[in-house]
């Protein structure tokens with residue numbers, strides 16, 4: 405791990421009119437670290453994730469990202485084109501619904517290859533070979549490369565979305581409930597796969613989940629949100645085994661021992 409954070413977030417806030425989306429959120433994210441944002445429905449997890457990934461503009465606060473050359477850039481001051489380039493190359497975003505992150509009417513191979521072309525790949529044979537490698541890595545049979553994702557199961561679609569995101573070797577991946585909406589056995593397999601990939605690639609991940617068991621399995625550190633505020637944060641095992649805040653204690657006892 406580097407001795408400098410990959411992402412520095414300072415006093416980030418977003419309001420919807422008079423309603424709090426998220427308020428005054430600050431944290432650092434380190435290279436190779438998986439941070440889970442947990443909390444009940446409406447606590448502000450998605451708002452925070454969307455502000456961090458610039459899909460939503462925060463009302464106030466600063467997000468600094470360490471670029472590949474080591475320099476920090478203020479994300480809020482980047483041009484739209486620079487932000488989009490970052491999203492297509494050095495960052496990934498895995499949506500809960502794979503249809504939001506895939507192009508359903510083009511082949512699986514093209515879904516993966518498209519991201520490669522965004523970083524300058526032009527050689528058709530190499531793009532197809534890399535796409536095949538990635539399909540294999542996410543446990544999709546290579547003979548499905550020309551099929552459209554609409555012919556895939558939910559779990560396969562999600563694995564394809566992951567391949568599409570990881571093919572450009574991003575350093576930071578945002579995930580919004582990536583195992584939500586899947587059968588329990590499919591969820592377990594996907595989580596296993598994700599955990600392996602994150603470890604092998606040394607990815608930094610910010611994952612939103614309402615499922616504390618998912619957070620336990622995949623994250624190093626956890627932030628608990630309530631009414632738009634981060635009310636507790638710490639190492640995942642510490643927060644789950646020894647929650648300090650009464651609200652976290654309630655959340656842990658109601659969900660883990662359900």
Ligand SMILES: Nc1ncnc2c1ncn2[C@@H]1O[C@H](COP(=O)(O)OP(=O)(O)OP(=O)(O)O)[C@@H](O)[C@H]1O
Nearest residue numbers: 420423424425444445446447448449450451452614
């Ligand atoms: N587009 C919007 N317009 C107005 N209010 C919004 C909008 N999006 C979210 N909110 C409000 O902001 C607060 C946080 O919502 P958010 O969706 O971020 O929570 P969440 O923890 O992600 O919930 P869930 O797990 O249900 O997705 C809620 O009070 C919600 O009603």
